[in-house]
Amino acid sequence: MSYVINDPTDFAEEAAAGFVAAHRSLVRRVPGGVARAGATPAGQVAVVIGGGSGHYPAFAGxxxxxxxxxxxxxxxxxxxxAHRVHGVARAVASDAGVLLSYGNYAGDVLNFDAAEAQLHAEGIPCRTVRVTDxxxxxxxxxxxxxRGIAGDLTVFRAASWAAEAGHDLDGVFDLASHANExxxxxxxxxxxCTLPGAGEPLFTVPAGQMGVGMGIHGEPGIDIRPRPSADELGRMFVAELLAERPDDVPDARGARVAVVLNGLGAVKSEELFVIYGTVARELEAAGVVIVDPEVGEYATSFEMAGVSLTLFWLDDELERAWSSPAYAPAYRKGVVDAAAAAATEALDADTAEALDEDEPLIVAAGSEASIAAAGTVRRILDALRETLDAEADALGRLDAIAGDGDHGIGMQRGSRAAAAAAGHGQLAIAGAGTVLARAGDAWADQGGGTSGALWGAGLRAAGLRIGDAEAPDASAVAAAVDAARAVVQSAGKAEPGDKTLVDALVPFAESLRRRIDAGETLAAAWDGAAQDAQTAADATALLVPRLGRARPHAAKSVGTPDPGAISFALAMNAAARVLAARVLADKEET
Structure with a gap:
C-alpha cells in the first residue's frame, strides 16, 4: 500500500512536481511530462519515452x-x-525529428500513435519503436x-546513444529496433501491488507460490508456481531466457550479454544480489560473457514484491551504446559533463516559458438552440461523473481479475475531467458539439490508458458530428453515436466478441438507431438502447478476451464481464436518466 499520499487522484501530478523540484539541474516540466533541462541540439534526433506513473525510475528518471x-x-x-505525448515531443523536437519509444501496451499504442500522426501533420518527422521484451x-x-517491461532500458539506451552519436531518424529507429529484437x-x-489510496492489492499470490509472467501494471502472473529458493529462481530465469535467444544468436557460448536484474519495489538490493550471484554463475557456466550488469530498480510497480531478469544480446554497436556514459536522475554511468551540456544547450527564459505553456482556449459561439442543447450535454456528463465515481472501486475489482485493476480509477479521472471541461466558463457560449469535443479531449488527457483514449475519441467524434449550428434531433444524436462507434472501433481495432467495450457500444448504437427509425422519442430510444447495452455487457462474461491487457489471462476472465463494457452500460443508463428527467421537466413547464 501507499503510506504517503494526499488525494489519490492527485498522486501522479504531485509526484511529478516533487521529482522536478528535486532534479532542477537535469529536468524541466513541459506540457505532458518532463524534458532535459537544456534544449535538443540542432540536427540531433530527440528520443521521447513514456508510460504510466508508478514505475519509477521509468520513465521520468x-x-x-x-x-x-x-x-x-x-x-x-x-x-x-496523445495530448501529453505530443506536448513533450513538441517541447524537445529538433529539425532532425523525434523517435517515440515505449512498452507495448494497448493504451500506449493508441495514444503514442495518435501523437505521431499529429506530429507528422505538423511537419515534424517521427518514428516509433515499441518494446516487446x-x-x-x-x-x-x-x-x-x-509487453514491454524492464527491457525498456536497453532500447532507450540504444536509441539515445544513436541520437547523440549523430545518426539520422532512420538510423536511430534501426538501432532501437535492433536492440528490441x-x-x-x-x-x-x-x-x-496496490494503487495509491486503495485498500486492497490489484492481485494476490497464494502463500508459498509465485506468479510468473506478471505485468508491471498489476496484471497477475500468467502461471502460478511454487515459490523457489533464490538459487532455484536464478536458474529458472537463466534457463528460460537462454531458450529464448534471438534468432541471430545460434549459440550462447561466447556471446556478450548485458544483464539487468530488476526489483519491482519491495524486493530490496541485498535480495537482488543474492539472486544475481546465481544468475552470474549460470550464465558463465553457459559460456556467456557478461557486460556491465545492472542490479537495482529500473521499472517498478509500487511495492510489488517481484523481480525480473533481462538479457540484452550485444553486438559491437549495441555494446558501445550500452557502455556509453549517461547522466539522468535515476541512471548514471561513466563520465558526462552535465554542467557543460546544460550550458551549451541552455534555454533562455522566454523560450522555456513558451515551450512549457499550453495553448489558450479559443471558443466560437454556437447558435442559441445549440447552446441550450449544450446544457443537456453538461447534465449528462455530470451524471456520468457521479455514476463512475460511485462505481470506481467495483470496476477496479472487476478489472483486477484478468487485467491491471485500474479501469475504475481511469474512468473516474476521465469523467471528472470531462465534466469539469464542459463546465469551463469560456465554454458558456459554446454549442453542444464543441462542449462534447472539449469534454472528449479532457477525458483522453486525464483518463489515460486505452479506455481514456477511446472515450475521448468517441466524444470528440460525436461532438464534431453534432456541431454547433442547431439543436440535434433524435436522428442527429443517433448519427453522432454511430460516429463515435466508428472511431472507437477504428482506433481500438476491436470487433464484437473480442470482450471489450465494443461489445456494449455496438449493440447500443444499433439499438438506438433502430428505435429512433421506428418512431420512438430520443429519451425512450436511449433508455431502451441502454438496457440493450447492459444486457450485452453482462453477456461478455461468457467471452474469452482477444485484445487488451486481459488477453494473456483469457481463462481467468471467463465468467466475469468485461469492465469496459460494464462501465459503458453504466454510463449510458446514467445518460438515460438525464434524458428522462428532461422530458418530465418539459411536460411540467407546459
Missing amino acids: LVGPGLAHGAAMGDVFASPS DIFSAGREEREKR RTRSLGVAFSG
Missing part, C-alpha cells in the same frame, strides 16, 4: 544526457494521453504482441 530527451507521463498505471506475455510466433525479459511476483 531516465531523462538526461545519454538517455531520453523527454518523457511523457501518464497517471498511475495509465498511458499518457516480456517472453511470457506472448509466444515466439507472436513476438509483436509481447535482441532483448528478452522474464518477471515473477510474490505479492501484488
Whole structure:
C-alpha cells in the first residue's frame, strides 16, 4: 500500500512536481511530462519515452544526457494521453525529428500513435519503436504482441546513444529496433501491488507460490508456481531466457550479454544480489560473457514484491551504446559533463516559458438552440461523473481479475475531467458539439490508458458530428453515436466478441438507431438502447478476451464481464436518466 499520499487522484501530478523540484539541474516540466533541462541540439534526433506513473525510475528518471530527451507521463498505471505525448515531443523536437519509444501496451499504442500522426501533420518527422521484451506475455510466433517491461532500458539506451552519436531518424529507429529484437525479459511476483489510496492489492499470490509472467501494471502472473529458493529462481530465469535467444544468436557460448536484474519495489538490493550471484554463475557456466550488469530498480510497480531478469544480446554497436556514459536522475554511468551540456544547450527564459505553456482556449459561439442543447450535454456528463465515481472501486475489482485493476480509477479521472471541461466558463457560449469535443479531449488527457483514449475519441467524434449550428434531433444524436462507434472501433481495432467495450457500444448504437427509425422519442430510444447495452455487457462474461491487457489471462476472465463494457452500460443508463428527467421537466413547464 501507499503510506504517503494526499488525494489519490492527485498522486501522479504531485509526484511529478516533487521529482522536478528535486532534479532542477537535469529536468524541466513541459506540457505532458518532463524534458532535459537544456534544449535538443540542432540536427540531433530527440528520443521521447513514456508510460504510466508508478514505475519509477521509468520513465521520468531516465531523462538526461545519454538517455531520453523527454518523457511523457501518464497517471498511475495509465498511458499518457496523445495530448501529453505530443506536448513533450513538441517541447524537445529538433529539425532532425523525434523517435517515440515505449512498452507495448494497448493504451500506449493508441495514444503514442495518435501523437505521431499529429506530429507528422505538423511537419515534424517521427518514428516509433515499441518494446516487446516480456517472453511470457506472448509466444515466439507472436513476438509483436509481447509487453514491454524492464527491457525498456536497453532500447532507450540504444536509441539515445544513436541520437547523440549523430545518426539520422532512420538510423536511430534501426538501432532501437535492433536492440528490441535482441532483448528478452522474464518477471515473477510474490505479492501484488496496490494503487495509491486503495485498500486492497490489484492481485494476490497464494502463500508459498509465485506468479510468473506478471505485468508491471498489476496484471497477475500468467502461471502460478511454487515459490523457489533464490538459487532455484536464478536458474529458472537463466534457463528460460537462454531458450529464448534471438534468432541471430545460434549459440550462447561466447556471446556478450548485458544483464539487468530488476526489483519491482519491495524486493530490496541485498535480495537482488543474492539472486544475481546465481544468475552470474549460470550464465558463465553457459559460456556467456557478461557486460556491465545492472542490479537495482529500473521499472517498478509500487511495492510489488517481484523481480525480473533481462538479457540484452550485444553486438559491437549495441555494446558501445550500452557502455556509453549517461547522466539522468535515476541512471548514471561513466563520465558526462552535465554542467557543460546544460550550458551549451541552455534555454533562455522566454523560450522555456513558451515551450512549457499550453495553448489558450479559443471558443466560437454556437447558435442559441445549440447552446441550450449544450446544457443537456453538461447534465449528462455530470451524471456520468457521479455514476463512475460511485462505481470506481467495483470496476477496479472487476478489472483486477484478468487485467491491471485500474479501469475504475481511469474512468473516474476521465469523467471528472470531462465534466469539469464542459463546465469551463469560456465554454458558456459554446454549442453542444464543441462542449462534447472539449469534454472528449479532457477525458483522453486525464483518463489515460486505452479506455481514456477511446472515450475521448468517441466524444470528440460525436461532438464534431453534432456541431454547433442547431439543436440535434433524435436522428442527429443517433448519427453522432454511430460516429463515435466508428472511431472507437477504428482506433481500438476491436470487433464484437473480442470482450471489450465494443461489445456494449455496438449493440447500443444499433439499438438506438433502430428505435429512433421506428418512431420512438430520443429519451425512450436511449433508455431502451441502454438496457440493450447492459444486457450485452453482462453477456461478455461468457467471452474469452482477444485484445487488451486481459488477453494473456483469457481463462481467468471467463465468467466475469468485461469492465469496459460494464462501465459503458453504466454510463449510458446514467445518460438515460438525464434524458428522462428532461422530458418530465418539459411536460411540467407546459
